[in-house]
Amino acid sequence: MNTETVFAGHSFLSARIKGEPLAHLPQDLYIPPDALEVYLEAFEGPLDLLLYLIRKHNLDILDIPMAELTTQYMAYVEKMKVVKLELAAEYLLMSAMLIEIKSRMLLPKPAEVAEEDDPRAELVRRLMEYEAIKLAAQRLDAMPKVGEDIHVASAYYQHIVEIKPPEVSLDDLVEAWKNVLKRAKLNQHHKLGRSELSVREHMSQILRRLKSEELVEFSQLFDIVNDGLPKLVVNFLAVLELAKEGLVRITQQAAFSPIYLQASALE
Amino acid sequence: MREPENITEMKQILEAALLTAGQPLSLDDMLKLFAGRMERATLRMLLDELKADWGQENSDKTVELVQVASGYRFQAKPQFSEFIARLNPEKQPKYSRAVMETLAIIAYRQPVTRGDIEQIRGVAVNPNVIRQLQERDWIDVVGQREVPGRPSLYATTKHFLDDLNLRSLAELPPYEDFAQSEIPLDS
């Protein structure tokens, strides 16, 4: 088995790589370390190289001097320990696979062995799969693409801006409130529950009413028939809170006579 | 490379280029289309023809060729702009932090004066902040506090509740513990 015979008469890659004709033909899966860059540009990996050798040079994938290859690889790995070791590993793995296949081929075969049991079948399957993907990649590369060969209509139009007010969600509001509290360190003082919020809402409502009506009779603030007890209580708490904060004045001319509320400001 | 065979094809190349350019094309740009094999005068003539073909008076055309400072471009006739604008609704601006915090304080602590807000936030309140919220009809003045200067008392409006999809302030999340169950109070 001699690789020289396999490659006799072939000139490797009639195309030039980096403007230079490639001096040496890859006779096996060994890459001379000094030619690493060139080979890496030419081949995408051991599968690619193997495929090239098979398709272009009718190389039998087993017709490779395994012992010599292994020696070459070990020297290669030594040299490449510092850089690009992972690349060496891929080629090394491939040669290991070939050696394994070869050793299995050399074992005496039982007569009844089926074609599918050929140890080379898996490698051939991978090679053909890779070959199909390689061609698919070339085809995708050649297809017209937007930004290169396809030009999409994009005429101009007058941009009309419709001014809309900012949107505010409940979450935004709560977030803002939390920020306020964080900064003011008011956590201890202002733990608000729903009930207190209701009180504050009623305080605003009463004030708003006092703005238009000036004088409101106390009992008119309460709708005994329609408001449930909780609402009546909240409303009453609101009146007390308003009085406490000095926001309303509560007056009564005589005992048991009507009680009136008026905004403090409206004297 | 192939070159256009006649003036009709040249005009078509010009039209296709202008429709797809995405920006105005200058005369120099357009000359590049023909690899220098066109006179400026011819180009101008073709542009005039295209302008006429696609002009405002041709009611079946939806775009027209117009000349702007940096060259020529096709643009949608004005009557279509408002519809096209619907495809890209302008991103709405956000309220500043000052506006949001002021709103939150008024919502949670109402009725409050500007002084209250300033005390809580620790910074002066820009009158513009209050104005923005009033213009939105989210807050209004519900009275004055009886202290020197009689400052206005602000509260949130019904409109604010509507916009935030709340029935009452009691539906605002109590800020300190959202998980804590509370006795619901109808208001």
Added chain:
Amino acid sequence: MREPENITEMKQILEAALLTAGQPLSLDDMLKLFAGRMERATLRMLLDELKADWGQENSDKTVELVQVASGYRFQAKPQFSEFIARLNPEKQPKYSRAVMETLAIIAYRQPVTRGDIEQIRGVAVNPNVIRQLQERDWIDVVGQREVPGRPSLYATTKHFLDDLNLRSLAELPPYEDFAQSEIPLDS
């Protein structure tokens, strides 16, 4: 706001929007033009009409309406491409073989992990290769495979199909086309 008065005006709005979009418009996008006042069936009918009006067979038109994965777009008829390309002489850099092969594997075998790609190509995949395809918005992560390490599963995007002028993956060149002659086993 004004709304279109008749079907002719609707068709014109549609045409103007598509001519100005610069990208495919989906049916949902186009419905927005009419503020929800159009049936999908009517829209489809109008698109069919526009396709016919602007079709390849109408030799006076320089752009045609095509359907791609994410919707409809007007694009220059292929015969004008080479001329328009002269406007931007700096071409996009060609992708390396590693990038294109990785893309081919993802396109034809999706969803795949990086390990799958490495298995097929027989070499490690440089993360940069994946990144280039993600930056082009041609691939994205669609999930994780439930194996140790939970590796990301990659698939092609709609944008990839759009860029290659395809409506769906089924329109990719058939994989069978790439199957080559058997590699003989006899030694």
